[in-house]
Amino acid sequence: MSEPLLDVSGLSLAFGGLKAVTDFSLKLHKGELQALIGPNGAGKTTIFNLLTGVYRPQQGEVRLGGRLLNGLPTHKIAASGMARTFQNIRLFGDLTVLDNVRIACHLRARAGLFSALLRTPAHVAEEAAIREKAMALLEVFSLADRHAELSRNLPYGDQRRLEIARALGTEPKVLLLDEPAAGMNPQEKVALSELITLVRHRFGVTVLLIEHDMALVMKICERITVIDHGVTIASGSPLEVQGNPAVIEAYLGAPSAEGH
Amino acid sequence: MGYLRAVSPFLGAIVLAFVMQFGVAPMFGAYYQKLLIDIGINIVLAVSLNLVNGFAGQFSIGHAAFMAVGGYAAGAITYYGSFHVFGDALVHHGQGDVLFLAATLVGGCVAAVAGWVVGLPSLRLKGDYLAIVTLGFGEIVRVLLQLTDDVMFKRADIEAASVGTLALALGGALGFGGLPFYTSIVWTYFFAFTLLVIAVRLKTSGEGRAFLSVRENEIAASAMGIDTTRYKVRAFVLAAFFAGIAGSLFAHEIGTTLNPRELGFQKSFDIVIMVVLGGMGSISGAVLAAIVLTLLPEFLREAASYRMIIYALLLISMMILRPQGLFGVREVWELYRRPKVSRPQVRPPGSLP
Amino acid sequence: MAKLLQTLFDGVAVGSLYALIALGYTMVYGILQFINFAHSDIFMTGAWIAFVIAKAAGWAGGDTPIWASLVTLLGSMIFCGLLGFVIERLAYRPLRGAPRLNVLITAIGVSLFLENTGQLEVLFGTQPQRMPTLLSSEPLFRIGGVGLPLVDVVVVLVAVGLMLLLQWLVFSTRLGRAMRAVSFSIPVASLMGVNVDRVVSFTFVVGSALAAAAGFLYAMKYPGLNQPAHSTWILLGLKCFVAAVVGGIGNVRGAMLGGLLIGCVEMFGAAYLSTSLRDVYVFSILILVLLFKPTGLLGKATVEKV
Ligand SMILES: Nc1ncnc2c1ncn2[C@@H]1O[C@H](COP(=O)(O)OP(=O)(O)O)[C@@H](O)[C@H]1O
Ligand SMILES: [Mg+2]
Numbered sequence: 001m002s003e004p005l006l007d008v009s010g011l012s013l014a015f016g017g018l019k020a021v022t023d024f025s026l027k028l029h030k031g032e033l034q035a036l037i038g039p040n041g042a043g044k045t046t047i048f049n050l051l052t053g054v055y056r057p058q059q060g061e062v063r064l065g066g067r068l069l070n071g072l073p074t075h076k077i078a079a080s081g082m083a084r085t086f087q088n089i090r091l092f093g094d095l096t097v098l099d100n101v102r103i104a105c106h107l108r109a110r111a112g113l114f115s116a117l118l119r120t121p122a123h124v125a126e127e128a129a130i131r132e133k134a135m136a137l138l139e140v141f142s143l144a145d146r147h148a149e150l151s152r153n154l155p156y157g158d159q160r161r162l163e164i165a166r167a168l169g170t171e172p173k174v175l176l177l178d179e180p181a182a183g184m185n186p187q188e189k190v191a192l193s194e195l196i197t198l199v200r201h202r203f204g205v206t207v208l209l210i211e212h213d214m215a216l217v218m219k220i221c222e223r224i225t226v227i228d229h230g231v232t233i234a235s236g237s238p239l240e241v242q243g244n245p246a247v248i249e250a251y252l253g254a255p256s257a258e259g260h
Numbered sequence: 261m262g263y264l265r266a267v268s269p270f271l272g273a274i275v276l277a278f279v280m281q282f283g284v285a286p287m288f289g290a291y292y293q294k295l296l297i298d299i300g301i302n303i304v305l306a307v308s309l310n311l312v313n314g315f316a317g318q319f320s321i322g323h324a325a326f327m328a329v330g331g332y333a334a335g336a337i338t339y340y341g342s343f344h345v346f347g348d349a350l351v352h353h354g355q356g357d358v359l360f361l362a363a364t365l366v367g368g369c370v371a372a373v374a375g376w377v378v379g380l381p382s383l384r385l386k387g388d389y390l391a392i393v394t395l396g397f398g399e400i401v402r403v404l405l406q407l408t409d410d411v412m413f414k415r416a417d418i419e420a421a422s423v424g425t426l427a428l429a430l431g432g433a434l435g436f437g438g439l440p441f442y443t444s445i446v447w448t449y450f451f452a453f454t455l456l457v458i459a460v461r462l463k464t465s466g467e468g469r470a471f472l473s474v475r476e477n478e479i480a481a482s483a484m485g486i487d488t489t490r491y492k493v494r495a496f497v498l499a500a501f502f503a504g505i506a507g508s509l510f511a512h513e514i515g516t517t518l519n520p521r522e523l524g525f526q527k528s529f530d531i532v533i534m535v536v537l538g539g540m541g542s543i544s545g546a547v548l549a550a551i552v553l554t555l556l557p558e559f560l561r562e563a564a565s566y567r568m569i570i571y572a573l574l575l576i577s578m579m580i581l582r583p584q585g586l587f588g589v590r591e592v593w594e595l596y597r598r599p600k601v602s603r604p605q606v607r608p609p610g611s612l613p
Numbered sequence: 614m615a616k617l618l619q620t621l622f623d624g625v626a627v628g629s630l631y632a633l634i635a636l637g638y639t640m641v642y643g644i645l646q647f648i649n650f651a652h653s654d655i656f657m658t659g660a661w662i663a664f665v666i667a668k669a670a671g672w673a674g675g676d677t678p679i680w681a682s683l684v685t686l687l688g689s690m691i692f693c694g695l696l697g698f699v700i701e702r703l704a705y706r707p708l709r710g711a712p713r714l715n716v717l718i719t720a721i722g723v724s725l726f727l728e729n730t731g732q733l734e735v736l737f738g739t740q741p742q743r744m745p746t747l748l749s750s751e752p753l754f755r756i757g758g759v760g761l762p763l764v765d766v767v768v769v770l771v772a773v774g775l776m777l778l779l780q781w782l783v784f785s786t787r788l789g790r791a792m793r794a795v796s797f798s799i800p801v802a803s804l805m806g807v808n809v810d811r812v813v814s815f816t817f818v819v820g821s822a823l824a825a826a827a828g829f830l831y832a833m834k835y836p837g838l839n840q841p842a843h844s845t846w847i848l849l850g851l852k853c854f855v856a857a858v859v860g861g862i863g864n865v866r867g868a869m870l871g872g873l874l875i876g877c878v879e880m881f882g883a884a885y886l887s888t889s890l891r892d893v894y895v896f897s898i899l900i901l902v903l904l905f906k907p908t909g910l911l912g913k914a915t916v917e918k919v
Binding site for chain 3: 271313384385387391392397399400403404406407479521524526529535536537540567568569572573576583
Binding site: 052054074078084092093095105106107113116119121169 | 265266267458459462464466467468469470472473476477479480482483484485486487488541570572585
């Protein structure tokens, strides 16, 4: 197989005495869709935080397209092609839906502060292009007709989808989705899983997904990694993982796995 | 064509400034003309602080310190510069105005450097901690200015003195008296309108939205590739620059004395109040609040010793009754197209449907 | 040597006053996360009420009985405790959960209100006054050639006594436990059956009473009282807030440590370097401490969960 796009090896982090993530490794090839599952508090979100530089890994390496990302600040990691959504939604609440996406698009913009203040033709053209790109993204997520609303006024499911649209605005190579279906009803979940598949092909992104809904994960993912107490307990195709006794135990041991 | 569009609002600012001087001001007496200048200066202060507090969401309560830095720098240049050029510190229109303009811009730059120096290390701090550091910085500036030497007023002494000596002869606790009165309505509103053009263009551009994203959610902003520290520092520097300009306008205004005590934390509070009353991030709100809060004490003058009590009560009730400020985060021109608001349906994450 | 001791005594005396006031800032901040800018005005009011009581009773001079001081102290503490209660009720409670800047501005409003109301002729007036001497400033005893006046001893003893009382209150009583619960998290505390409103009221009453005590002691030590709206009061308040921040805001012991540290830094700087730079020392310490330990000396770092 070719070089993995995202290559994580030996990632570890402890909060004081709590080992949140221990020796986590993962290879994500271009175009793949993998899932990260595990009971509540297993350390999944912490892994995303480590990948995106919100927390600094105490051990291990993160490479994206061969480039070492460890220790880079979050915004540089975003610039190198990693985007994410947040489990506890973090939209720019007092800004419009359109502005949320436009801010993400700003990452690929070139005109700087002075051209903005002078409204140079280059700046004007770029603003128009960004608006167009953002509207096109909103169109994909059926949010275009709500573009002028403040994002905090959106219904919950729309907020989750806006988070994905916003992440795509940064033109990522790898997209990290943290429980995008949390709190959705079954129909919404089905629609979302279709949307994820569509986005993946349309934008050519590689996706790492945290999700609790096993049915959803089984249906759309190629590979699943299961973690519990920060430790990887299984990894493989959906079928392999499903039958793994350690996984069953982890889930039976934590019947509240439907939570967050 | 494109370039015309680029500069026309700035030309408009100049035209409007002249309209203010020759169209609007003659309708009023000298007293109200001075008020008009006060309003203009307060607009510059409120709109510039709004870049930090309202746009970038950083909690600065030391804005008057940047005003002091800029005012003293500019004042020293016009005052001692005038002695070198004209032999006295009187107003010499024409050449003197050029000196004043140059001094004001230098004052702005010195304040901007101060903004950078304060901003860079202290932006590691969040919220109230940043606030208290900006306030502490302001107090340090005030005390240091109070320790400067007496102003020199003999031409021979001044011409003999080194730049370093002059830079320390700023009047100390008594204030920097004797500055020429260059601040006119034209100058004031030229800077005010220019700042307004800049603020509006910023708010409606990608760069400006980057400031806003820092205010809204720092973690999400950096995950979207926004270098939050850089934007915070930019906001600080830009705001300090205009505070410095306002300081220069204040320093060269008739009927004011550049005095460290005038530019202490109370002045900083006044500016913060304008920003919050106008609605965080709303440029037009800041303008309106600057106008209202400059005029209000004048209207309350009748009430004599009750004046500040009434002002305080108004402030408290305003915060309780209209916490989002006059227009909230929006602009006057956005009020009519109120975005249709669907019922917020925020479920706590993880709760089952 | 004598100078060193003298400076140390002064630093400790002033530092314990700062600590008393810092406690009020830190308790309110610990519970509601806001800088109560009006706290310095409570302190000012405390000093002036003490003046009014002593004046009305006609106490002055060296032969004043010791209970006169006690009555003045308690009167001032009770008055300011009530004042704190009323202020929280009318001005701050309606803003619970509002954006921080709003609360801050309300606090500035309250501060302006107290200062300017205090300046009314029917109250304290616009002139500085001289606090009658209730405690002798004759040296009580001498250590290493330095006289220690009764005032300083009383200042330190009362301040330390009140701090111990507060320590006991916060860490060993039911109410104190409720306070700590509320400062941990208001929603959690109220779910646990804590009456949050009562705890907040109580916090304001206690903090204000402590500030009043500091006001009284301040007036004893520095009898020249500035008029209510004079900026020295706010500046003093700011220094005490700085003390609270330097010690680690929200932390009772931190406030005490910070108060003493700031008091000593100020006094030593003034004695050995330059008097006119004393405010600069205080604010420089603040900036230094925050840059190296952003949560203050005894504050615990918290990482935002993402
Ligand atoms: N900033 C933090 N400080 C301390 N502990 C944390 C922090 N973030 C996460 N944790 C702990 O790490 C563990 C893993 O959390 P998380 O990654 O959020 O789990 P999940 O798998 O549900 O996403 C939990 O026990 C959580 O309490
Ligand atoms: Mg999680």
